[in-house]
Structures are given as structure tokens and as C-alpha cells.
Amino acid sequence: MGTENRLEMLLELEPESMDPSLAERLLDEVLAVLRQHLPVRALEARLERRGDHVVLLAAVELAS
Numbered sequence: 001m002g003t004e005n006r007l008e009m010l011l012e013l014e015p016e017s018m019d020p021s022l023a024e025r026l027l028d029e030v031l032a033v034l035r036q037h038l039p040v041r042a043l044e045a046r047l048e049r050r051g052d053h054v055v056l057l058a059a060v061e062l063a064s
Contacts, residue, residue: 023047023054030056039063 031045038060045058 027056031058034058034060 027045027047031043034040034043039062040060041063042061043058045056048055048057
């Protein structure tokens with residue numbers, strides 16, 4: 001299963017049923033894709049529950 005499919009699967013899950021280890025692995029994969037396609041100096045991200053939604057929050061410092 002590709003990263004896109006796994007991310008899509010995570011986004012379709014109810015926050016209450018999300019396996020924390022799956023969420024962590026998917027977050028790591030998303031960060032790897034961002035690093036691959038952007039000139040990143042620093043990158044931080046986390047998944048956060050907001051009501052009925054799971055939100056990916058990311059802070060990126062681009063290399064000059």
C-alpha cells in the first residue's frame with residue numbers, strides 16, 4: 001500500500017478509533033515526502049484532534 005493510500009485511510013478513520021502507532025508511522029512518511037520535495041532546513045509536525053477531525057499541523061523552515 002502506497003503512502004497516499006495509507007494517508008487517505010488515516011484521514012477516513014474516526015479519531016477515536018485511530019491507532020496511535022499507525023498515526024505516528026503515517027506522520028513520519030508525510031514528513032519524509034515534504035523533505036524530499038522541499039528545501040527544508042527544519043520541519044516539525046504533529047497530529048491533533050479537533051472535535052471530529054484530525055489535523056496535521058506542520059512548521060517548516062525552508063533552506064535559503
